[in-house]
Amino acid sequence: MAKLIQTEPFRSLYVCSKIAAVVSKIPFWALLYSIGADRPRPSWTLKKTLAVNALRELIETPMETGDFRLRDPAMEVAPRDCNGARFIWVDKVPSNLIVGEIKRFADACGTESVRVPAYGFGRWGAGAEIPLAHDGEKVLMHIHGGAFVMGTAHPEDVTSYVPRGFLEFGDSTFTRTISIEYRLSASDPHPANGPFPAALLDALAGYLYLTRTLGFKPQNVFISGDSAGGNIAQSVVRYLRDHPDLGVGAPGGLILFSPWADPTGTHYGAPNSVAFENSKSDFVRPQTAPDSMGQYGLRSLLGKISVQDARQNPYIAPGSLEMSPDAVRGMFSGFPPCYVVGGGSETLLDAIRTLQERMAADIPKDVFVYDEVADAIHDFVCLPLWEPERSNTFRSIIDWIQRL
Known part of the structure; x- marks a missing residue:
């Protein structure tokens, strides 16, 4: 069957x-x-x-x-099918900018950077040439969620309400936003595809497109991600933090909505865990179910990487409980300003709380915010009906950005 x-x-x-x-x-x-x-x-x-x-x-x-694969990232989408957004090709990351641990992971699984699509929301122009950044112009780059295995940056996807939300509530701050169509992961019973760090490289390509092709100053680029996209977003910022010698520059801020901070599942069964209680009020199933989307997403993301190794790796599981105190200490030192949003009734809340505690220990208090929205579900910002919480959250984030 x-x-x-x-x-x-x-x-x-x-x-x-x-x-x-x-x-x-x-x-x-x-x-x-x-x-x-x-x-x-x-x-x-x-x-x-x-x-x-x-x-x-x-x-x-x-x-x-x-x-799972709603869009082929190798195919261009005609303007009439972009639902008011602009289709954009993002060039691959130059090989000299893929270094260190990420290069080793990429080489081990045979992953290379490739050209990927993106969708521009707002004022991206209608001419053949995409407008370059204006002096002082800010832009937001979003990375969509979907357990690493499904979803799309296309405006038809529910996650498009995030880049649209920044325009709706922050039109005095952002005149355009962009969402990156990164490669999705897959594993048995489907053909293996896109293991870590494929999505990281695709998101990095998006950042380089904004800063090097369009000329946005790094400090004027804000990176956001929801769910698995939040995990990818922090990994890109971590890579930029770890390799300042590349001369790419750090973004102006990082915004995480319901980030999947511990895909390896170390919080399930932990003392005082709220996962199973919250699973009664969230639409996300506990990751312990062997046939769950979470388990499939983890297997697909890791590829040949062992779960145990992933639990020690902040690029993959920054909220893991199995990291040593030495690894946790300073994990987020040197990160840009961060704003983390969690839902009070979501299944992933334990790991989100762990993540924000680690961020709060390293990031200056005047530029770090954790907003746990009472009774909100996972990724509630993607649901226009989740009011007034959704509107209040976007307004708070825009206010925070303006005060930085």
Whole structure:
């Protein structure tokens, strides 16, 4: 049955039937909550409650159908299919800028930097030439989430509400943002593809495009990432921090939304963990489930890297509990200003708290913010219905950027 629904037309029929089943449940759920059934969080509106229920039932569908790759990163997208964004080609990273530990990992798995797509939101112009940076102009580069194995930077993806959100609430700070279409990872039962550090190299290519091709000053570039994209974002900044000799320069700030800080899962079962309690109110399943998206994402990301080695590596698992005190000390020294957002009801909250504690120990207090939004789910900033929390979060971040 599993292989059958991974082929057409059975895949489409299965997805349609699953969506129909969820839609048919909505009136029943609405009735239950209307007559007094306990909501996962008492503060939630009926709309939020129904949305989380639906997401929980649908989020693992790609694991069943095998349909992860929504966009081919080697293909150009026509302007009419870009939903108001601008398609942009980002050149690969020059080989002399891939050094140290990341070069060793890349060589070990046969990964090279490649040209990747990106999507520009806001004022990217309509002419053949993309406008260069104006004097003092700020820009935001976003890295989308999706457990390293699914999603897209294309405006059709729900994560596009992040780069759009910065324009919506920060039009006096940003006139354009960009989202990078990095290579997704894959592993058995699918052909292996894109293990670490492929996504890091693609995000680095995006940063170099902004600073070296368009001429943005590094301090005027802000990097954001949601979920797995938050993990990738911190790894790019870490690489820039670790190799100042490359002369690339550090970004002006790092913004992480619900970052997947510990894909290796060291927090599950830890004392005082909130993961299993929060899994009752979040749409993300605990990573302990062997068939979960989290487990597949981890396997796909690591490739030939062992889980034990990954747990010691801040590029992959900066929130791991199995790092030595010496490794944790100074882990974020030299990082730019950082703003971390976590949801109070999300399954990944334990690792997010560990990450922010480590950041707070190394980054000056006047430029570091941790915002744990009460009763918010994973990646709530990607859901326009999650109000007023989403709007308040973007306004707070824009205010923070303006005060830097």
